[in-house]
Amino acid sequence: MNTEQTVRTFIEYFEERGHRRITGSTLLPPPGDPVLFTTSGMHPLTPHLEGRPHPLGRRLVNVQRCLRTTDLDEVGDRTHLTVFEMLGTWSLGDYEGPQSLDWGYGLLTDGFGIDPGLLHATVFGGDEQVGPDTGSLELWQDRGVPVELTVDDNWWSNGPTGPCGPDSEIFLWTGETPPQSTPTRDDRWVEVWNHVMMRHRRLDDGTLVPLPQRNIDTGLGLERLSSLLQGRSSVFECDVFDPWRRLVPTLWQLDEPSLRLVCDHLRSAVVVIGDGVRPSNTGRGYVLRRLVRRVLTVLRRDDQQRGLGDLPDELVRHTLDHFRQDMDPDLVRQVLLDEERRFGRLLERGRLVLSRPRFRGPLSEEDFHYLHDTHGLPRDLVLSLRPPR
Structure with a gap:
């Protein structure tokens, strides 16, 4: 499956589940955004994640080009790029995390043909402010996917203040042996897809308050996904780099x-x-x-x-x-x-x-x-x- 086919499969899968495709923006973030470049698909959607209705509805899907200066010093390894494309889906106050993860599991295994035995998930295990993400944990247990509970690694935020929430990450085994260990202990587990349950806003004093609506924000790097689906050892060997x-x-x-x-x-x-x-x-x-x-x-x-x-x-x-x-x-x-x-x-x-x-x-x-x-x-x-x- 080449990269164009991967994008088409992704978009059509979510369109069949009621998502409307939105046009990705340029690398330049919208006015008022403090970052230099768009670093994820959620940046152009920030007002809608905070409650403003989107003209295309509550379920969205897109492909967004991104640039991350934080990855500059990582470039040269097998998974990091400076400019890349991000596949993303959103629920703006519609469905919840377990539904998003269930669809994600279905796309990876049925749509892309990935062996379920090569998957591993991580889930937020809870801290002093927010309890464990039991909904995601139960979904993965029902699907027979091994789960690792973490705290900091499974809490997403866009900075010290602002929208945030627990996330569940899906990893694919890339080793030559049968899967072993866990994602935090073995880097042969490569992160494929992050599903963020964006439910909270962190205030200046560190406290959390509910967002006006409970959102889902997912993202997966296209070049990384393509390299894995094509059986390549690094993102630089997928077809877009041919x-x-x-x-x-x-x-x-x-x-x-x-x-x-x-x-x-x-x-x-x-x-x-x-x-x-x-x-x-x-x-x-x-x-x-x-x-x-x-x-x-x-x-x-x-x-x-x-x-x-x-x-x-x-x-x-x-x-x-x-x-x-x-x-x-x-x-x-x-x-x-x-x-x-x-x-x-x-x-x-x-x-x-x-x-x-x-x-x-x-x-x-x-x-x-x-x-x-x-x-x-x-x-x-x-x-x-x-x-x-």
Whole structure:
């Protein structure tokens, strides 16, 4: 099942159960949202989760592109991406958690053909303010799925204050042996789907009050799901990365972690540019700048002549088409090349600064902070510019 078929199966399954498909938004969150980028499908729906009626009703489904800066340092492993797509469903004061989990179990096992014996669930076990999530626990026990009770790992919140509630996560076994242990003790259990029972609001003093309505908010990463359904060992081997895996190694010889980072960051940069962001020293523009410069730092670590001018048009077009972005690929390339030129000037300045007697010996944390704050030289760039010792 390729990624397009996965999306179609997901959407149609929930449409058959009364959900209306809503159009996913761009990476830019709605006005008033404090985050730089949309990090989940629920961001554009926040007013409706807090009680405002949605024009399409109480049951919704969509595909939302997301960006998580918190995952930047995780990129290179087998499950994390900077920009990804999130499949999501919502009940706005309609059905409850056990119904959502029952449908989720049915889609995974019947719709996607996953062996039920490879599933494991985690459920909120209760704390001093909220009791255990017995409804989810009983549902999983009825389905014969093993359950692990946790506290912090199964409480979802959107920050220190605001909407929150218990959640139940569904994991798939990816090991070569029969399933063993539990999700918190063995990372061969990979999280596939999170079902949040969004019932509370946390106030400034830490107390919880009921939301105007009891909601369900679920989300699962499309690329991660696709890689699992396709029997691939990482998200970078699912079909949406096929053009990248085919073309990038012909341009630059890279080890596997570096190849993953370059593919992820370039793909993410194209999507960010496609949504109207341009490089800058602050906010969203700084995230884009960091993505591009991390790519250039990796590429030039072994060969100073490597550059983004070699990036095939096919990869830019493929990415814009996949994320349904109406932008001229040539404009995207121009933004990338302009940033590469700025980075080149930064490299020249960096070499001059690092040639000073002060920086010829081992660098202290104070030196790294000074180089970053005064000269705009990040740690990874400084380390790449210093000759081996």
